[in-house]
Amino acid sequence: KPILLLMNETLRLDDHMALVSACESGAPVIPLFILDDAGAGDWKLGGARRWWLRESLKRLEKSLQAKGSRLILRSGNTAEMVSGLLGDVSAVYMTRSYSPIGRRVQEEIHQQCTVHDVDCRRFAGNLLLEPEDVRTKTGGIYEVFSPFWRRALELIDGSPPLGAPDRIPAPDAWPESDDLDDLKLDPKPAHWAEPIAATWVPGEDAAHDMLAKFLAEAARDYKAKRDVPGVEATSRLSPYLANGEISPRRIWAETQLHVMTNEQDRTGGDWFLRELGWREFSTHLLFNNPTLPVRPLKAQFEDFPWREGMDDKVEAWQQGRTGFPIVDAGMRQLWQTGWMHNRVRMIVASFLVKDMLWHWRTGEDWFWDTLVDADLANNAASWQWVAGCGADAAPYFRIFNPITQGEKFDPEGDYIRTYVPELSDLPNDYIHKPFEAPAGVLKMAGISLGETYPKPILDRKACRERALAALASIKKAA
Ligand code: FAD
Structure with a gap:
């Protein structure tokens, strides 16, 4: 049989x-x-x-x-x-x-x-390691990434990946199969997928091509460039991993072979493998905390006064119309390509949960629907990390400033100009803060704030105070 x-x-x-x-x-x-x-x-x-x-x-x-x-x-x-x-x-x-x-x-x-x-x-x-295998000395669960990864590095044995079988023996009779169309996988609206289809080639062959290209061209500079959204410096393997089209063990082995054997490239390789480590960590967190996608890991955040439901500001965030260029570029990259650069994911997420004070689950849901790499563990763990309520999280009071983040990681505005083309002609000095540009500069760049590009949807200074007051309210309660 x-x-x-x-x-x-x-x-x-x-x-x-x-x-x-x-x-x-x-x-x-x-x-x-x-x-x-x-x-x-x-x-x-x-x-x-x-x-x-x-x-x-x-x-x-x-x-x-x-x-x-x-x-x-x-x-x-x-x-x-x-x-x-x-x-x-x-x-x-x-x-x-x-x-x-x-x-x-x-x-x-x-x-x-x-x-x-x-x-x-x-x-x-x-996974590289099974969740039961990575435990603290006392048999506990790691809640902080660095010691988790140190232990994982001791345990990963580097066993070689298995190749695909030459032939797969077929049965004498096949059970009935549905047609692919019966699965109703077409997105709604259907045209939404067109730009995504122009960006990606799914499937395992493409995954191997992406890996080979990354290892040959970008891995050595990964540490230096991985935070720069305007260049293709990361592997873009996340959707392939999310769909099981490539194994982490294959990525590990190829990285060892093509990058880690070369002394000059090792730092880039180490940092890249460390990111795979974050994927392991998120999955281990989900495995040990099944409510991770819906409830904060830090219990005191149960009472955080998040705002919930939909309103026009949330819609502006989803559609990339907040008036903060790096946030808008990120949200438009997501909508148009089904993917967003990691640095920008952190910026847009911080904007939603801290500047806007919206519940992290609203962001988690939107990402779940729009990311080609949507992954229950990575998405939930990352949103909780940004919101300050997750394991090893960024403290809530550390609020990303979208302007200085943009100036630091997209200094020439390349990323902004790709996804927010209406700002293309703004000089670099104002590309991250068009609302501070003198009228003459805006005119020269063909921009009319509130018409061709939105005015900021919120006052960041006031919002920062509101966010810190919200944090203080749960501290008092705790
Ligand atoms: P690379 O930099 O090339 O890294 C290699 C691989 O390591 C990635 O493919 C991914 O599998 C893993 N990885 C990298 N960074 C992280 C990280 N911070 N946490 C966990 N794993 C990581 N990643 C998802 O795969 N699915 C999600 O649904 C998801 N949601 C996110 C939501 C938010 C708010 C944030 C801040 C991050 C999220 N991430 C998610 C993590 C990260 O942004 C993506 O994994 C990364 O941008 C994918 O690009 P890459 O393949 O080029 O990554």
Whole structure:
């Protein structure tokens, strides 16, 4: 009887332990992907990830066909779908999920398998280290990144990634499959995806190309340039990691091979791998705190007087019309490409939760819907980090100044000019603060504040005081 291989969260053939083990067993393999929107609840895939998933599944199907196999697609309740197939298979293999919903579903599958006397195996694959393995000396959970990463570096054994199997044995008969269109992955409105499609090529082949390009061209300068949003200095591997199209172990191994062997490039490589470490840390946090996406890790923030609901200021933030150029450039980059530079993510997030005093969950939800790399752990941990209520978080009173941040990291205004073209002709001195430019300068640049580009939606000085008063209110309460 064949082995059922659940490919959810692991849309690749390379370094796919569950797939390799299934092939090595000699049994035929049935690769299966199930879209379970209802089961995902509030964390149903957002628009940008849906577009990505559709493209990725198309490519995965082709790669599987080239190995003599197929991809069976289904939509509906994951555990029920798998359960319905158990009569015809000898085993179910899958890659471990670390999200609360993924873990619950995998546990349900495991129980169904036990009832039907079917072997059920969960393999590692989408982290460098399993959450149970990175513990403090007393067996506790790390809440601060640096010691976590120091310990992780001691534990990572550098075992080589597994290649893709040459052939994937096919069963005599295939179960029925839905069509890709049945999965209803097209984003709404459909035209929203056009610029995103012009920016990205999903799929595992593209992931390997991106990695090779980054390692050859940018990794050595990563430490120096990773904070500069106007240059392509980071790997842009996040959507591929979020979709399981490349394994962190493959990234680790290729970085060792192509970067770490060269003394001059090592610093860049170290910093890059450290960022992969933040991904591990976020996932470990989620694994150990399943409410991370909805509740603050620091309990006193439960009573923080966040503002909630929608209003026109939140809409201005979402649409990149706040009147603060670096914030607007970031939010427009997100809308147009499904991705935003990390430094700018921190700036726009700080603007929402501190200047605007809006609940971090409002930002988390918007990012969830619009990021091609939306990842439950990274998104929640990062929003909590910026909001000051997460593990190892930036203190709440440290409020990013969008003007000085812009001047420091985008001194020539290259990033602003790309995403806020109506400010293109402003001289560098005013590109981050058009509201301070003399009337003559604005006129020369063809800008009419309030008409061609918004006036600032808030007074930062007053907002800073309001934010600090809000912080003081929970301190008093605590
Ligand atoms: P690189 O700099 O090349 O880093 C390599 C990889 O390391 C990334 O692909 C990513 O997997 C991981 N990584 C890098 N920075 C971080 C970080 N700060 N935290 C965790 N992992 C990191 N990242 C997501 O993958 N999904 C999200 O939903 C997400 N939401 C975020 C929300 C906010 C408010 C902030 C401030 C950050 C968020 N990040 C998120 C983290 C980070 O911004 C992105 O991972 C990074 O910008 C991706 O670009 P890259 O692949 O070029 O990264």
